[in-house]
Amino acid sequence: MAVPATRPALPTDPLPGGAKWLRTARDAAAGRLAAMGLPQPRDEYWKFTRPDSLTQADVPAAALFDPREAPVFGEVDRIRLVFVDGVFAPDQSDDPAGENLEIARLAEIAETDIHWAAGLFGRLEADGHSPVARPLAALNTARASDGVAIRATGPVAKPVSLIYLHKSETSDAILHHLVKVEDGASLTLLENGPAAARFNKCMEVELGDGAAFNHVRAQGRDHERRAVTHAFARLGQGASYKSFTLTANGRLTRNEQVITLAGAGATAHVAGAALGDGAFHQDDTVFVHHAAPDCESRQVFKKVLRNGATGVFQGKILVDSVAQRTDGYQIAQALLLDGDSQFLVKPELEIYADDVKCSHGSTSGGVDVDARFYLMSRGIPRAEAEDLLVLSFLAEAIAEIEDATLAAEIHSRLAAWLERHRSGRR
Amino acid sequence: MLNIDDLHVKLEDDDKDILKGVSLSVPAGKVHAIMGPNGSGKSTLSYVLSGRDGYEVTGGSATLAGEDLLEMEPEERAAAGLFLAFQYPVEIPGVGNMTFLRTAVNAQRKARGEEEMSATDFLKLIRAKAAELQIDADMLKRPVNTGFSGGEKKRNEILQMAVLEPRMCILDETDSGLDVDAMRLVADGVNALRSEGRAFLVITHYQRLLDHIVPDVVHIMADGRIVKTGGAELALEVENNGYADLLAEVA
Ligand SMILES: Nc1ncnc2c1ncn2[C@@H]1O[C@H](COP(=O)(O)OP(=O)(O)OP(=O)(O)O)[C@@H](O)[C@H]1O
Ligand SMILES: [Mg+2]
Numbered sequence: 001m002a003v004p005a006t007r008p009a010l011p012t013d014p015l016p017g018g019a020k021w022l023r024t025a026r027d028a029a030a031g032r033l034a035a036m037g038l039p040q041p042r043d044e045y046w047k048f049t050r051p052d053s054l055t056q057a058d059v060p061a062a063a064l065f066d067p068r069e070a071p072v073f074g075e076v077d078r079i080r081l082v083f084v085d086g087v088f089a090p091d092q093s094d095d096p097a098g099e100n101l102e103i104a105r106l107a108e109i110a111e112t113d114i115h116w117a118a119g120l121f122g123r124l125e126a127d128g129h130s131p132v133a134r135p136l137a138a139l140n141t142a143r144a145s146d147g148v149a150i151r152a153t154g155p156v157a158k159p160v161s162l163i164y165l166h167k168s169e170t171s172d173a174i175l176h177h178l179v180k181v182e183d184g185a186s187l188t189l190l191e192n193g194p195a196a197a198r199f200n201k202c203m204e205v206e207l208g209d210g211a212a213f214n215h216v217r218a219q220g221r222d223h224e225r226r227a228v229t230h231a232f233a234r235l236g237q238g239a240s241y242k243s244f245t246l247t248a249n250g251r252l253t254r255n256e257q258v259i260t261l262a263g264a265g266a267t268a269h270v271a272g273a274a275l276g277d278g279a280f281h282q283d284d285t286v287f288v289h290h291a292a293p294d295c296e297s298r299q300v301f302k303k304v305l306r307n308g309a310t311g312v313f314q315g316k317i318l319v320d321s322v323a324q325r326t327d328g329y330q331i332a333q334a335l336l337l338d339g340d341s342q343f344l345v346k347p348e349l350e351i352y353a354d355d356v357k358c359s360h361g362s363t364s365g366g367v368d369v370d371a372r373f374y375l376m377s378r379g380i381p382r383a384e385a386e387d388l389l390v391l392s393f394l395a396e397a398i399a400e401i402e403d404a405t406l407a408a409e410i411h412s413r414l415a416a417w418l419e420r421h422r423s424g425r426r
Numbered sequence: 427m428l429n430i431d432d433l434h435v436k437l438e439d440d441d442k443d444i445l446k447g448v449s450l451s452v453p454a455g456k457v458h459a460i461m462g463p464n465g466s467g468k469s470t471l472s473y474v475l476s477g478r479d480g481y482e483v484t485g486g487s488a489t490l491a492g493e494d495l496l497e498m499e500p501e502e503r504a505a506a507g508l509f510l511a512f513q514y515p516v517e518i519p520g521v522g523n524m525t526f527l528r529t530a531v532n533a534q535r536k537a538r539g540e541e542e543m544s545a546t547d548f549l550k551l552i553r554a555k556a557a558e559l560q561i562d563a564d565m566l567k568r569p570v571n572t573g574f575s576g577g578e579k580k581r582n583e584i585l586q587m588a589v590l591e592p593r594m595c596i597l598d599e600t601d602s603g604l605d606v607d608a609m610r611l612v613a614d615g616v617n618a619l620r621s622e623g624r625a626f627l628v629i630t631h632y633q634r635l636l637d638h639i640v641p642d643v644v645h646i647m648a649d650g651r652i653v654k655t656g657g658a659e660l661a662l663e664v665e666n667n668g669y670a671d672l673l674a675e676v677a
Contacts, residue, residue, distance in 0.1 A: 379504035392520025
């Protein structure tokens with residue numbers, strides 16, 4: 001199949017209109033983007049993942065997919081906010097109200113001169129281009145027309161749940177969310193769904209001292225969808241950031257997380273489980289910056305790949321000289337269920353403090369045949385035995401989900417995926 | 427119950443012959459023991475009977491209650507009533523012991539066309555069996571064999587046997603690594619299972635286990651063959667004199 005040498009790139013000029021703070025932020029982001037340029041295959045952090053389908057003007061069509069199962073998190077009591085192909089759907093959403101909770105749409109506050117979100121929009125993204133540029137995040141800031149601004153001023157009882165529906169085969173959605181958890185407040189954010197044929201999502205998360213943020217997402221199971229997501233987080237003293245992502249299916253997924261432990265004693269755990277069968281390319285690019293003493297970070301990424309699926313992990317821990325007594329951990333592992341699949345990794349440690357405990361590791365391999373035989377010798381059929389071993393491989397990542405109900409929900413989705421793919425369905 | 431006739435086995439990706447014509451049969455209700463020097467092929471025999479990959483049967487046969495074992499998948503052999511207590515039980519991090527056992531019990535029931543056991547019935551069953559083997563709740567909750575001591579792993583094997591109720595039990599050096607008290611527990615566990623319809627093949631190096639589990643027949647295996655068969659007294663002879671005299675005698 002002939003591929004044109006260069007396809008026209010998507011527009012990069014800032015969206016017009018809005019209040020002054022928004023125009024300023026969008027213009028600045030467009031300026032950053034112009035200076036760094038769109039990602040190219042030769043870029044250091046795009047060697048393993050081809051950026052072209054994310055940057056071309058034409059959205060590669062993505063067939064709609066009926067997963068024939070109840071949507072994830074269906075049993076969880078939550079505040080649902082629904083987006084259809086990137087457009088907020090108020091009639092399908094709950095009243096966005098709750099104790100200690102403020103929620104506003106970006107599209108609404110865009111015209112407001114004074115809003116807390118003005119101080120956050122584009123700020124963490126702008127700070128997040130070191131050590132490498134993240135042009136698609138700058139693009140997001142310049143061009144996102146909607147998203148939500150969520151502020152927790154105390155403990156928020158119900159999770160806020162962003163639901164992304166995909167109804168058009170050529171939709172191109174850009175959403176920008178802002179999350180602010182004030183000192184001592186806590187919030188759980190859920191995200192699920194394919195969102196669009198092509199989805200660019202950016203989330204900026206600011207955590208005050210002692211704030212706690214739990215994030216669990218299940219990216220949609222549409223086989224042909226493409227997504228690039230960025231989370232930029234800044235943690236105050238003793239704050240806690242815990243994020244888990246399930247990626248099952250999707251033609252192309254690039255999830256970047258940029259986390260700055262700015263206050264002493266902060267904790268950041270980022271984890272993910274990715275399941276790919278066939279035309280699947282999933283990339284976790286994570287940058288954890290220890291900028292204060294006594295912080296702990298954990299990265300746990302597990303990928304199960306078969307039939308030529310590709311998994312990528314690029315993870316860096318940077319420890320500043322002030323960040324004494326840092327406890328950093330990073331593990332990235334792939335279970336390759338056949339010889340066609342591949343796992344590409346680039347783990348990095350850069351440490352300037354002397355009293356630091358940092359470990360990292362990455363492995364890839366097939367199913368443990370001794371363990372499989374042991375299970376089979378007890379009467380468990382081969383396929384079921386393999387599924388048990390796959391789940392056991394994923395267990396360390398699932399264990400990062402703090403809430404037992406949510407962890408059980410994710411576990412059951414993983415088991416169901418394995419069951420379906422075992423019997424040749426998708 | 428178990429009939430092995432002139433079984434020849436070599437490694438799949440090596441021309442090394444390991445079993446060179448093993449014949450033995452264990453009738454229902456009986457306990458047979460196999461002793462023999464290191465490397466004589468005892469574990470290989472147990473693996474080949476239970477269907478582990480990596481071996482090629484080049485001759486002979488093995489049947490369980492008349493059914494051809496060698497044609498079956500490992501899980502089918504288990505459902506047909508074969509059980510192997512491993513010499514080296516495998517650690518499986520991430521799979522809870524309880525989940526594992528329940529999956530195994532129900533998989534076997536399903537294969538036999540029986541109804542699955544309810545969660546409460548299963549819990550009752552496993553608690554009772556675990557108590558007999560002095561296996562505490564914590565060990566049941568932990569991942570399969572992960573971080574278990576040598577003796578705990580062996581007791582866990584016997585627990586699985588007690589729960590799965592196989593009709594043909596092969597124990598490969600279940601006594602090694604056990605302290606005196608654990609040995610008694612394991613032996614009691616095995617003896618409790620002894621019955622008319624059930625047969626045992628006990629692989630061991632030591633007479634000590636056979637004091638507790640008294641065998642009907644003792645076989646000596648050497649270099650891939652059964653070289654001598656006798657009564658319980660044969661084990662004593664090995665214990666007292668080692669293999670040298672015995673092997674010289676049959677050579
Ligand atoms: N996978 C293998 N690769 C190479 N050699 C093997 C393999 N499996 C078995 N063997 C060899 O076959 C022979 C028999 O081994 P086996 O483990 O059956 O002995 P055993 O009688 O159980 O010994 P032990 O008393 O030490 O447990 C040994 O020489 C062993 O090295
Ligand atoms: Mg052995």
